[in-house]
Amino acid sequence: MKALDELTFDNRFARLGDAFSTHVLPEPLDAPRLVVASKAAMALLDLDPAVAETSVFAELFGGHKLWAEAEPRAMVYSGHQFGGYTPQLGDGRGLLLGEVYNEAGEHWDLHLKGAGMTPYSRMGDGRAVLRSSIREFLASEALHALGIPSSRALCVIGSSTPVWREKQERGAMVLRLAHSHIRFGHFEYFYYTKKPEQQAELAEHVLNLHYPECREQPEPYLAMFREIVERNAEMIAKWQAYGFCHGVMNTDNMSILGITFDFGPFAFLDDFDAHFICNHSDHEGRYSFSNQVPIGQWNLSALAQALTPFISVDALKEALGLYLPLYQAHYLDLMRRRLGLTTAEEDDQTLVEGLLKLMQNSGVDYTLFLRRLGDESAELAVKRLRDDFVDLAGFDAWAERYKARVARDGDYTQGQRRERMHAVNPLYILRNYLAQNAIAAAESGDYSEVRRLHEVLCKPFEEQAGMEQYAQRPPDWGKHLEISCSS
Ligand code: AMP
């Protein structure tokens, strides 16, 4: 276990130089204080969890202090936002403080979000508010606990610094961890600004540091792109299987590592709704829940375009062609497991689709339905869950089909079925209204609810004593919360 001053830095991205990022110092927050810290994320840096409570911790991650070996940089990138190309974006309010490596030899980027203005701030103030910092923190750690690849969050630091959004709020910082903060938009930036040397340097950097096994392949860049396609297909399959809606799938928010990244107006589905749009500025539903699948491919094509200097168009097209079949295979595999099935049959796809359609029409809670389905035998569970549906004839037909399918699947005890299903069907997810309750308390200075909710979400599959209130459908006020895009 390390103390805060024992972290070891190796700032590989900073060494790429000024064409890739700009040196900027964090702008401190007034009266920094710990809102919440993740012990699991601290362990990634070998940090002793007790250091989170020290004043130095709040000073470091509130922008007051810096390690001598840190080299804070704002990265430049661009990207396609809502389908249109924006030629220059970049870290407008976040800084890559440096790269730390742990005792296992893993490198982690320390990225401080809300750290003040940079050359890429455009019209923004460089700040993040408490509300959005808490949401990013909870989402990162909750997704990770669900087994969905994501950037991680070490802590949220609150402050008394006023920040103006629709109303006056308080500034906060979230310390994000990832093996890399390189986005699709990094490649797009160097491609569209016609800087082939830097683009080649970037490609080498990503290949050497993050996809070294691709070096062994006859065409290393193509192998790397294929791997990125595969990782994205798997990540998005998990989003769809668990009802996660990202909300702003612009290419500047897509990680080159295939992890969930840059949390804005995201949401987990309460009632199943394929057409759900969590970002209320997304008037056309470009990033609606079901559109995430084709948008994943669209984003990969945008990256492919930026890689045309390195890979032939035919090879890129072929690699892009892997996305949908891989997505479907991962998705179906997960959904089978969520339904308690251990074998595969041709018709399983329509079994899943049939259920989702019924849930959609009756507004059934996606997470709780699947959790309860494993509580009892298929026979008893469908009998009990039937009341949630409006189209009873439709549900009965589905239930008959499901029971027959379960019977064909294998001979196992209810204990085994329950254990297997509960291991993939969470009881606790980050519902918007739960985040909202925790935020309201935190805004009035009480951080206990954020901390409790975080603890609960770290073990989403385990029933936790006294935590029943976190496993409920939202109350009426919490059903259709509009999450502000201004964060
Ligand atoms: P996002 O929608 O959060 O992914 O941000 C898109 C771009 O706007 C990125 O370049 C951000 O760094 C920048 N940005 C967002 N909010 C702010 C802010 N408050 N101040 C400066 N830049 C911002």
Ligand code: MG
């Ligand atoms: Mg972003």
